[in-house]
Amino acid sequence: MKTIGRTLLAISLLLTACAAAQADDVKAGDLVISQPWSRATPGGAKVAGGYLTIENKGTVADKLVSVSADIAGKAEVHEMAMENGVMKMRLLDKGLVIDPGKTVKFAPGGYHLMLQELKGPFKQGDKVPVTLQFEKAGKVAVSLDVQGVGAQAPGDNGHMMKKMPDHSGMKM
Numbered sequence: 001m002k003t004i005g006r007t008l009l010a011i012s013l014l015l016t017a018c019a020a021a022q023a024d025d026v027k028a029g030d031l032v033i034s035q036p037w038s039r040a041t042p043g044g045a046k047v048a049g050g051y052l053t054i055e056n057k058g059t060v061a062d063k064l065v066s067v068s069a070d071i072a073g074k075a076e077v078h079e080m081a082m083e084n085g086v087m088k089m090r091l092l093d094k095g096l097v098i099d100p101g102k103t104v105k106f107a108p109g110g111y112h113l114m115l116q117e118l119k120g121p122f123k124q125g126d127k128v129p130v131t132l133q134f135e136k137a138g139k140v141a142v143s144l145d146v147q148g149v150g151a152q153a154p155g156d157n158g159h160m161m162k163k164m165p166d167h168s169g170m171k172m
Contacts, residue, residue: 129142
């Protein structure tokens with residue numbers, strides 16, 4: 001009987017955690033933006049990356065055309081990709097298309113929001129407001145949940161450090 005009670009308690013806690021994770025979803029038109037996060041920045045860092053997931057539940061493509069953040073002098077949409085065995089980062093100056101029925105994940109080592117000329121540090125537990133500008137959905141405000149310095153995913157808090165590209169200590 002104790003095992004059943006513990007199992008039910010564990011299921012209840014899991015469902016509560018899932019509901020809390022979904023509470024941060026932002027809907028804008030046909031787009032659903034979920035799990036917005038960033039990493040804490042070490043002292044003196046002038047750049048940070050922002051990560052999230054964008055799902056297009058509609059039948060027409062939309063495009064993320066820009067990003068802005070009051071805490072950054074400059075904010076851009078970037079992509080990192082392997083090119084001839086070398087990891088390269090590039091600005092997506094024409095935006096990023098989110099095709100209908102598709103999901104685009106922004107994560108370390110791939111698509112990311114590049115926040116430059118930071119006006120202050122990101123501290124674990126903070127929420128950093130950013131505004132995403134879409135071609136069709138318009139301006140969408142989201143808050144990046146700041147995780148630990150070495151985090152690789154939301155809720156990681158830096159305990160699962162992997163050898164992935166990191167912008168938190170980069171100076172530009």
